[in-house]
Amino acid sequence: MVTIADVAQKAGVSISTVSYVMSGKRAISQETRDRVEKAIDSLGFSPHAGARSLASRSTNVIGLQAPLRTGVDVHVVMQIVTGVVTQARKHGYDILLLASDDSKALQRAAKGSMVDALLVMDVESDDPRIDTLSGLGHPSVLIGLPAGRRSVPCVDFDFEAAGWLAVDRLVALGHKRLALIGSPPEVMSRHTSYADRLARGFLAACEANGVTGTVHACPSTSESIATVDGVMTEDPGITGFFVHNEGALPHVATTIAQRGRQRGDEPAIVALCPDDVARSVPGLADSIAVPAEAIGAAATDMICEILSSGAKPAVRLLPPALTGAPTP
Amino acid sequence: MVTIADVAQKAGVSISTVSYVMSGKRAISQETRDRVEKAIDSLGFSPHAGARSLASRSTNVIGLQAPLRTGVDVHVVMQIVTGVVTQARKHGYDILLLASDDSKALQRAAKGSMVDALLVMDVESDDPRIDTLSGLGHPSVLIGLPAGRRSVPCVDFDFEAAGWLAVDRLVALGHKRLALIGSPPEVMSRHTSYADRLARGFLAACEANGVTGTVHACPSTSESIATVDGVMTEDPGITGFFVHNEGALPHVATTIAQRGRQRGDEPAIVALCPDDVARSVPGLADSIAVPAEAIGAAATDMICEILSSGAKPAVRLLPPALTGAPTP
DNA sequence: TCGAACTTTCGAAGCGCTTCAACACTGAGA
DNA sequence: TCTCAGTGTTGAAGCGCTTCGAAAGTTCGA
Numbered sequence: 067m068v069t070i071a072d073v074a075q076k077a078g079v080s081i082s083t084v085s086y087v088m089s090g091k092r093a094i095s096q097e098t099r100d101r102v103e104k105a106i107d108s109l110g111f112s113p114h115a116g117a118r119s120l121a122s123r124s125t126n127v128i129g130l131q132a133p134l135r136t137g138v139d140v141h142v143v144m145q146i147v148t149g150v151v152t153q154a155r156k157h158g159y160d161i162l163l164l165a166s167d168d169s170k171a172l173q174r175a176a177k178g179s180m181v182d183a184l185l186v187m188d189v190e191s192d193d194p195r196i197d198t199l200s201g202l203g204h205p206s207v208l209i210g211l212p213a214g215r216r217s218v219p220c221v222d223f224d225f226e227a228a229g230w231l232a233v234d235r236l237v238a239l240g241h242k243r244l245a246l247i248g249s250p251p252e253v254m255s256r257h258t259s260y261a262d263r264l265a266r267g268f269l270a271a272c273e274a275n276g277v278t279g280t281v282h283a284c285p286s287t288s289e290s291i292a293t294v295d296g297v298m299t300e301d302p303g304i305t306g307f308f309v310h311n312e313g314a315l316p317h318v319a320t321t322i323a324q325r326g327r328q329r330g331d332e333p334a335i336v337a338l339c340p341d342d343v344a345r346s347v348p349g350l351a352d353s354i355a356v357p358a359e360a361i362g363a364a365a366t367d368m369i370c371e372i373l374s375s376g377a378k379p380a381v382r383l384l385p386p387a388l389t390g391a392p393t394p
Numbered sequence: 395m396v397t398i399a400d401v402a403q404k405a406g407v408s409i410s411t412v413s414y415v416m417s418g419k420r421a422i423s424q425e426t427r428d429r430v431e432k433a434i435d436s437l438g439f440s441p442h443a444g445a446r447s448l449a450s451r452s453t454n455v456i457g458l459q460a461p462l463r464t465g466v467d468v469h470v471v472m473q474i475v476t477g478v479v480t481q482a483r484k485h486g487y488d489i490l491l492l493a494s495d496d497s498k499a500l501q502r503a504a505k506g507s508m509v510d511a512l513l514v515m516d517v518e519s520d521d522p523r524i525d526t527l528s529g530l531g532h533p534s535v536l537i538g539l540p541a542g543r544r545s546v547p548c549v550d551f552d553f554e555a556a557g558w559l560a561v562d563r564l565v566a567l568g569h570k571r572l573a574l575i576g577s578p579p580e581v582m583s584r585h586t587s588y589a590d591r592l593a594r595g596f597l598a599a600c601e602a603n604g605v606t607g608t609v610h611a612c613p614s615t616s617e618s619i620a621t622v623d624g625v626m627t628e629d630p631g632i633t634g635f636f637v638h639n640e641g642a643l644p645h646v647a648t649t650i651a652q653r654g655r656q657r658g659d660e661p662a663i664v665a666l667c668p669d670d671v672a673r674s675v676p677g678l679a680d681s682i683a684v685p686a687e688a689i690g691a692a693a694t695d696m697i698c699e700i701l702s703s704g705a706k707p708a709v710r711l712l713p714p715a716l717t718g719a720p721t722p
Numbered sequence: 723t724c725g726a727a728c729t730t731t732c733g734a735a736g737c738g739c740t741t742c743a744a745c746a747c748t749g750a751g752a
Numbered sequence: 753t754c755t756c757a758g759t760g761t762t763g764a765a766g767c768g769c770t771t772c773g774a775a776a777g778t779t780c781g782a
Contacts, residue, residue, distance in 0.1 A: 067507075069738055080762045085740060092741095095760060112505040116453065117738035119444030120767045130491070134476040140468045147491075148462040155493040160508065163458070163475075163491045165483040177440040179395075179768095180488065287674035288644070313674055316616070316644045346615035346641055397768055408732045413770060420771095423730065445768035448737045507738095 068111045077105035088113070119179065128154055128369060129181035131164040131171060131195075133188040139312050141340050142358045143187070146209060149362025150185060157370040169198040176204045183369045185209065191259055205372040209365050211259050211381065219372070220381045221365040225260045228354050228386035229267020232308040232336045235352055235388060237275045239334050241306030244272060244279040245297050247290075247318055248310050251283040264310060264338070280304075286313025294321045305331055310338040316347050323349045341389060354386050396439045405433035416441070447507065456482055456697060457509035459492040459499060459523075461516040467640050469668050470686045471515070474537060477690020478513060485698040497526040504532045511697045513537065519587055533700040537693050539587050539709065547700070548709045549693040553588045556682050556714035557595020560636040560664045563680055563716060565603045567662050569634030572600060572607040573625050575618075575646055576638050579611040592638060592666070608632075614641025622649045633659055638666040643675050651677045669717060682714050 074081045079098060086092040087102040094102075105111075119125040132147055151161050162181055164171040167188070172195060175181045184206040186195060191213040199206045200217040211222045229246075236244055246268045248254060249261045265281045272279030280301070284293045290311065298304060305326075309318055315337055326333040334351035337344050344353035361384060371377050402409045407426060414420040415430040422430075433439075447453040460475055479489050490509055492499040495516070500523060503509045512534040514523060519541040527534045528545040539550045557574075564572055574596045576582060577589045593609045600607030608629075612621045618639065626632060633654075637646055643665055654661040662679035665672050672681035689712060699705050 067738095071738080081739080082741075082762060082764095083760085086761085089740080092761090093759065098760080110505065112502065114448065114738050115506045115508045116444040116447030117767090118740080120442065120448055120769085121738075121740040123740095123767075125444065127490070134472060134479060140472050144462060144468050144472065151462065151491055151493045160503075161491045161493075162455070163479055163489040165479045165489075174440065175488075177438065178443045180443045288676040320648060348616040395768095399768080409769080410733075410771075411731060414731090417770080420731090421729070426730080442768050445737090446770080448739085449768075449770040451737075451770095 067114075068109045070111070070113065072109055073102065073105045073111050076109060077102045123179075124182050125180065126158055127160045127162050127181045128366070129162045129164050129172070129175040129184045131167060131184065131186045133167060141312060141343055142356055145340055145358030146187065146362040146365075149359035149364075150366050151362075152359075153363040153366035154370075157366065159366075159370065169195050172198055172202065176202045183207075183373055185365055185369060189259070191257060205369060207365050207369045207372070209361060211263065211383070213259065216380055219368060219379055221361060221368055222260070222383055223356055223358075223361055224383035224385055225263040226267035227383075228338055229264050229269075229308075230271040231354055231386050231388060232338065233268060233271035233275060233277070233279065235336055236306035236308065236334060237277055239306070239351060241334060242277050243301065243304040244268075244277055244306040244308065245301075245304045246279065246281045246308045246310070247284045247294065247297070247314065248281060249283065250286050250311070254283040261310075268308060277306075284311050284314050284318070286311050288317050290314030290317045291321045294318050295325070298322070298325050302329065305333045307333060307335045308338070309335055312339055312343060315339060315343065319347050319349050336388075344389075352388050355389050357384055360384060395442075396437045398439070398441065400437055401430065401433045401439050404437060405430045451507075452510050453508065454486055455488045455490050455509045456694070457490045457492050457500070457503040457512045459495055459512070459514045461495060469640060469671055470684055473668055473686030474515065474690040474693075477687035477692075478694050479690075480687075481691040481694035482698075485694065487694075487698065497523050500526055500530065504530045511535075511701055513693055513697060517587070519585060533697060535693050535697045535700070537689060539591070539711070541587065544708055547696060547707055549689060549696055550588070550711055551684055551686075551689055552711035552713055553591040554595035555711075556666055557592050557597075557636075558599040559682055559714050559716060560666065561596060561599035561603055561605070561607065563664055564634035564636065564662060565605055567634070567679060569662060570605050571629060571632040572596075572605055572634040572636065573629075573632045574607065574609045574636045574638070575612045575622060575625070575642065576609060577611065578614050578639070582611040589638075596636060605634075612639050612642050612646070614639050616645050618642030618645045619649045622646050623653070626650070626653050630657065633661045635661060635663045636666070637663055640667055640671060643667060643671065647675050647677050664716075672717075680716050683717050685712055688712060 070081050070084050074084045079102060084102050087094050087099050130150055132143060154161050164175060172184055183204055187209045189208045189210040189212050193212060196212060196218055206218055208218050208220045211220050233244060253261050269279055282297055284290045307322055309315055319335060322333050322335060337350050337353040339353060339356060340358055341355045344350055364382060364384060368379060398409050398412050402412045407430060412430050415422050415427050458478055460471060482489050492503060500512055511532055515537045517536045517538040517540050521540060524540060524546055534546055536546050536548045539548050561572060581589050597607055610625055612618045635650055637643055647663060650661050650663060665678050665681040667681060667684060668686055669683045672678055692710060692712060696707055
């Protein structure tokens with residue numbers, strides 16, 4: 067293993083000079099700097115992360131607690147993680163993936179000085195991890211927007227605004243009766259933050275627009291077909307659909323189109339999902355992109371900002387935007 | 395921050411005794427051990443990871459290079475990562491998620507002593523990373539099975555055997571003309587290892603069974619509908635389908651069932667995908683589970699074994715198994 | 723009773739890095 | 753000429769842990 071001492075010897079300078087060349091924390095003459103950098107390159111030196119973290123009391127690692135279970139929104143989770151990892155590297159940080167989704171894992175990482183900060187995805191409103199985090203003394207950011215006291219900074223997509231946007235669009239297309247085909251029942255009944263916020267925005271926008279709107283939980287399997295059939299049978303006047311359910315989307319889109327053809331009207335669907343998912347499904351009026359990668363990047367930016375400047379920003383919500391087929 | 399010195403003082407022993415209690419590398423009397431453990435608990439001590447890695451020259455971290463791009467097989471990637479992370483914790487390791495999928499990232503992690511070993515997913519046959527890995531001096535395992543020299547141990551699902559299994563099943567159900575609806579064209583033409591192996595097993599099994607079999611690349615979007623339509627139009631005698639394409643599966647299943655109904659025969663589908671994906675799609679004859687989480691776990695086990703015993707195992711392929719609706 | 727052979731515990735030397743205080747220069751101002 | 757401020761560099765003291773060699777204490781057989 068090549069150490070800083072080898073570099074120093076090869077460059078004919080002291081160890082501390084090499085260190086200062088790397089960190090840039092003190093002025094070093096151009097000549098010396100060149101010599102040191104050449105030595106570093108020729109020896110292929112890279113500093114020992116452990117030694118560095120011991121001496122500098124910081125690890126350049128961010129702990130990420132991601133919900134790894136399959137099920138809802140794998141694409142979204144994946145993209146957020148990608149955003150986090152990519153952006154973290156830009157700031158010079160690496161990502162330690164935390165195994166279980168409990169407080170223990172967070173504590174282990176923080177107290178063992180394995181990470182400088184923590185990023186937590188998929189937080190429930192009354193999640194015990196929030197208290198853990200605020201008691202930990204490590205900077206941390208939630209990806210999500212739990213209700214209640216804001217003791218930890220949050221980054222998320224503005225689901226409430228997305229509800230408004232979808233309704234406005236469907237109304238502009240001429241639809242008077244709308245349905246939100248949402249997350250699976252278990253997500254709805256857990257009062258998962260994003261599902262709640264989406265429904266709230268959707269219903270408020272319906273009222274503001276003077277149209278009727280109903281919210282329906284929907285399994286993310288092919289059972290969604292039955293759900294949609296049920297909705298369309300019960301109220302045949304519903305022609306505007308807002309779908310937020312990745313697994314169900316292909317089934318739902320097909321079903322709605324078929325039933326529409328059968329009864330001779332033209333239902334429209336606005337989907338809320340990542341762009342590439344939307345593109346793989348035909349017959350969508352529009353979609354609202356969940357900017358998953360941007361969410362990850364924004365959360366990472368926020369935590370890096372806290373880390374470097376000590377700032378304590380509160381909440382940041384990314385605005386929704388329509389993408390998709392231009393109005394016919 | 396609580397250090398080992400605090401623990402030692404509180405327990406009335408020396409620092410080294412505390413260290414030996416934690417590592418178990420030397421005999422410590424039960425009485426002393428109890429006292430130390432109580433001190434550790436009451437102070438909430440956890441050793442500084444950096445200091446530990448500096449002194450012991452090992453980090454207890456495994457670097458994982460996962461293909462984070464969305465697209466093919468998000469579910470599978472997710473489950474493999476879950477398997478890796480979970481199993482790693484059981485062995486006392488944490489997972490560092492590597493950002494980019496190039497050799498640089500691997501070198502950075504290894505040479506900076508950030509990890510003890512490397513796990514690399516999604517390796518192409520002539521991947522330059524293979525050489526990087528074997529030159530790195532760190533234990534490493536590939537998840538996948540590149541062709542060519544076996545310079546790095548591999549763990550993967552036995553796609554070739556899966557091809558045989560699917561054909562045997564479809565033949566047992568009475569089908570004489572089979573089609574493999576496979577990965578997207580770009581994956582096929584890259585000669586991605588798993589796609590090649592699957593096709594090879596499928597075709598060999600068709601020949602051995604005396605039935606005809608054809609292989610078709612298929613986009614993982616709704617365009618898959620056209621692909622399948624094309625296949626069924628061109629050879630209406632094809633009634634046995636083997637589908638290996640997560641994104642296309644819902645579309646493909648629906649299309650095949652519809653066309654079957656139209657022409658009055660009973661096509662059968664065997665799907666190759668994770669169990670939970672299969673469950674969300676109706677009308678599958680059977681499915682062959684991709685034991686994604688088990689693959690991750692097996693790869694982790696292998697690397698931990700190498701790490702602890704220095705063993706150099708070569709290739710491990712997990713056998714396929716049919717799960718699904720019992721024969722009607 | 724003495725020493726050999728254990729068992730249990732300890733002191734101290736690092737591991738490779740950062741960073742502080744201090745030193746040696748240089749040039750400018752008095 | 754002497755100070756003073758600034759610039760560039762260095763030596764050495766840790767950071768918190770592991771681990772080796774050795775010390776202290778205990779047991780046992782001769």
